Amino acid sequence: MKLALPKILLLGILLSITSCKDVGHENQSSEPEMSKTQESYSEDWSSLGGHNEAPDWFKEAKLGIYFHWGLYSVPAFDNEWYPRHMHFEDHPVYKYHLENYGHPSEFGYHDFAPLFKAEKFDSDKWAQLFVDAGAKFAxxxxxxxxxxxMWNSKITPWNTMTTGPKRDITGELEKSIKGKGLKFITAFHHAKNLQRATTIGQDISISHFPYFEGMPPTSADPDLQLMYGNIEHEKWYKEVWLGKLKEVIDNYSPDIVWFDYVLGDIPEAYRKEFAAYYLNAANQKDQEAVIVRKQHDLPLNMSVEDLEQSRKNTIGTKAWMTDATISDGSWCYTKDLGVKESKDILHMLIDIVSKNGVLLLNISPKADGTIPNNQVVGLLKMGDWLKKYGEAIYGTEAWYTFGEGPTKEPTGHFENHDLFHKIKYSSKDVRYTTKDYTIYAMVMGKTTPDQQIMLESFAKEKVLDVPAIETVTVLGSESKIEWELSENGLSITMPENTIDEMATVIKITISQ
Known part of the structure; x- marks a missing residue:
């Protein structure tokens, strides 16, 4: 039998408990109490492997945009490796630097910081461009x-708030990009920054900045050491490499953290510490976070594989990513930088998506914060196509085959990027995606009026379970499409008018 407490006594007990809790709080640290979800990952691979490395939002997004923009955009010469090449006397960058800025011992790379103004930078306009281009994260x-x-850093004085723009560039971008409903990515290449060669005669290829006496990268100035990575290794790993990652995670809550190469040279303990810190922070904010890596430096049960300037030639069993640049040269802006044709960028996206991949497309802004018009035009042309036919891209997955046609992608990673650059698709190449009870066949080029197209992937000898087709339509056309399914495949008569110059989407609805 339970005895009911008198109401006045019950009220007194509650007030006492509340008072005790308030007093206890005054004696506690001001640090926020960690939730159970925040503590769900420990710093070991087995625990981190419990992370869903490719959440649905990421697999469905298909297209993201990032940008190489920084001090190297000021000289706008050669490429983003200007800060390294300017120290080698036999390199064209050295000669350019000598003629335009002086000897690198007197005008070092850090001297570009005041010249990086970003005076025309408008994060809202950039974010709107990304939306119009069809990106789902940026x-x-x-x-x-x-x-x-490129953020307001307390770890290094070499940042956009202390120098140059005197603005928190990453903070402004986060607000604008998330404000447009996009996910936010931050890319980190800084594993290469550490001065691993610290004596004359040592292999200088292992460091981004070469170790030459009398040059700023060998300076004993503490501020310059923070830029050039000339710091005791263990201190740099913990306070600089890891510290910067934690700073960005805490201040900007990225949905994706992407890593360039050399990550494997960071001691494993620090890679584990980063991953646990990021994933626990994301959990606390109810974020489904994504970690992307380029080489075999993080397990694939907790990260996504990235292929630079290349891609798979088979369907990926897991979500994967290609990072490629819109330009036909440097990743950062350089004078007279050319860009790829819009149709080639679109075809690359279609091919990637047909194999369960995601495209991270790089653009190259100028130092003043403007995006060159030829890049804008290329993005908008692709975005216009995606607005019309994006149902064949977003939220889809690979069919039983990625496609058909004469054009084949090479194997390999970055070492074959030149071969990937030379690929040109035609209307003889078809790529497939599927969603629900729909199969999309994307013809990679212009079709002609009344053209007969045979989709051989529907041939009885190729597909294990021939789908029962209900309707066949061409997106963008109201014409009734004539079609016939036979043992040889699906024969389709195209509409009387050409639908699109870049790619045509055939929508095939099958029975439930």
């Missing part, structure tokens, strides 16, 4: 190999 190269932070 964000900056937060730091390249050069030691310059």
């Amino acid at each position: 964000g900056p190269v937060a730091e390249h190999h050069d030691g310059y932070a």
Whole structure:
């Protein structure tokens, strides 16, 4: 039998408990109490492997945009490796630097910081462009190999708030990009920044900045050491490499953290510490976070594989990513930088998506914060196509085959990027995606009026379970499409008018 407490006594007990809790809080640290979900990952691979490395939002997004933009955008010469090449006397960058800025011992890379003004930068306009281009996530190269932070950093004085723009570039971008409903990515290349070669005669290829006496990268100035990575290794790993990651995670809550190469040279303990810190922070904010890596430096049960300037030639069993640049040269802006044709960028996206991949497309802004018009035009042309026919891209997955046609992708990673650059698709190449009870066949080029197309992937000898087709339509056309399914495949007569110059989408609805 339960005895009921008198109401006045019950009230007194509650007041006493509340008072005790308030007093206890005054004696506690001001640090927020960690939730159970925040503590769900420990710093070991087995625990981190419990992370869903590719949440649905990421697999369905298909297209993201990032950008190489920083101090290297000021000289706008050669490429984003200007800060390294300017120290080698036999390199064209050295000669350019000598003629335009002086000897690198007197005008070092850090001297570009005051010249990086970003005076025309408008994060809202950028974010709107990304939306119009069809991207579902976007964000900056937060730091390249050069030691310059594109955010308001307390770890290094070489950042956009203390120097140059005197603005929190990453903070402005996060607000604008998330404000447009996009996910936010921050890319990190800074694992290469550490001065691993610290004596003359040592292999200088292992460091981004070469170790030459009398040059700023060998300076004993503490501020310059923070830019050039000339710091005791263990201190740099913990306070600089890991510290910067934690700073960006705490202040900007990225949905994706992407890593460039050399990550494997960071001691495993620090890679584990980063992953646990990021994933626990994301949990606390109810974020489904994504970690992307380029080489075999993080397990694939907790990260996504990235292929630079290349892609798979088979269907990926897991979600994967390609990072490629819109330009036909440097990743950062350089004078007279050309861009790829819009149709080639679109075809690359279609091919990637047909194999369960995601495209991270790089653009190259100018130092003043403007995006060159030829890049804008290329993005908008692709975005216009995606607005019309994006149902064949977003939220889809690979069919039993990625496609058919004469054009084949090479194997390999970055080592074959030149071969990937040379690929040109035609209307003889078809790529497939599927969603619910729909199969999309994307013809990679212009079709002609009344053209007969045979989709051989529907041939009885190729597909294990021939789908029962209900309707066949061509997106963008109201014409009734004539079609016939036979043992040889699906024969389709195209509409009387050409639908699109870049790619045509055939929508095939099958029975439930």
